[in-house]
Every structure is written in structure tokens, then in C-alpha cells.
Amino acid sequence: MNGPRCEYCGQQIRFFESKDGATMPIDWNQDPDGNVEIREGVAHVLTEVEIEAAALCGMESPRWMPHFASCEGWANRMRDMEKPTAEERMKRKEAIEVVELDKWRARADLR
Numbered sequence: 615m616n617g618p619r620c621e622y623c624g625q626q627i628r629f630f631e632s633k634d635g636a637t638m639p640i641d642w643n644q645d646p647d648g649n650v651e652i653r654e655g656v657a658h659v660l661t662e663v664e665i666e667a668a669a670l671c672g673m674e675s676p677r678w679m680p681h682f683a684s685c686e687g688w689a690n691r692m693r694d695m696e697k698p699t700a701e702e703r704m705k706r707k708e709a710i711e712v713v714e715l716d717k718w719r720a721r722a723d724l725r
């Protein structure tokens with residue numbers, strides 16, 4: 615079977631609409647540790663309480679893992695987004711230089 619692939623890690627994934635209409639990438643294979651249940655083609659994110667309650671009643675349904683929870687490529691991308699850009703680094707450098715200059719001036723005033 616050839617489903618869509620994740621553009622960040624290349625793994626095969628499924629897309630489902632969530633109940634609020636957003637498109638959710640979901641791991642291809644079922645995962646008992648996942649928190650997403652598919653009901654009539656719609657992805658429902660379950661709370662821990664709902665999962666525990668279903669387990670207690672013996673009413674566990676198949677579950678899937680949201681792909682962004684397992685995707686390495688996505689995690690890397692998020693890390694990259696937190697890295698400062700060249701422009702931000704320049705701003706920080708300038709800020710440090712201003713502080714250094716003020717210190718130097720303060721020292722010069724003491725003399």
C-alpha cells in the first residue's frame with residue numbers, strides 16, 4: 615500500500631481530519647501507546663482519563679500515535695526553529711558590544 619509520506623522523515627503516514635476540522639498526520643501503524651482514536655474517519659485525541667476509563671471497562675479501541683509525536687524530522691525542524699537566525703545572533707552580538715562599551719566607558723569615567 616502506498617500512502618502519503620511525511621515530508622520531514624519520509625515515513626508512511628495517514629492523514630485524518632480531527633473533530634475541529636484540522637488535518638492530523640498519524641503514524642501508519644496502530645500504536646497501543648497512542649492517544650488518537652479514529653471514529654468514523656475522524657481523529658479524536660483522547661485524554662489520559664478517557665484512555666484509563668476505557669481500559670478499566672475493557673473497552674479499549676485501536677489507537678494511533680499522532681505523527682508529530684514520533685517524527686524525528688519534525689523534532690529536528692522544531693529544534694532548528696528555536697535556533698537563532700543570523701539576524702538574531704547579530705542583534706545579540708550588538709547588544710553585548712553595547713554592554714561592553716558601557717562598561718569600558720564607566721571604567722574610563724572612574725579615572
Ligand SMILES: [Zn+2]
Nearest residue numbers: 620622623685
Ligand atoms: Zn515524519
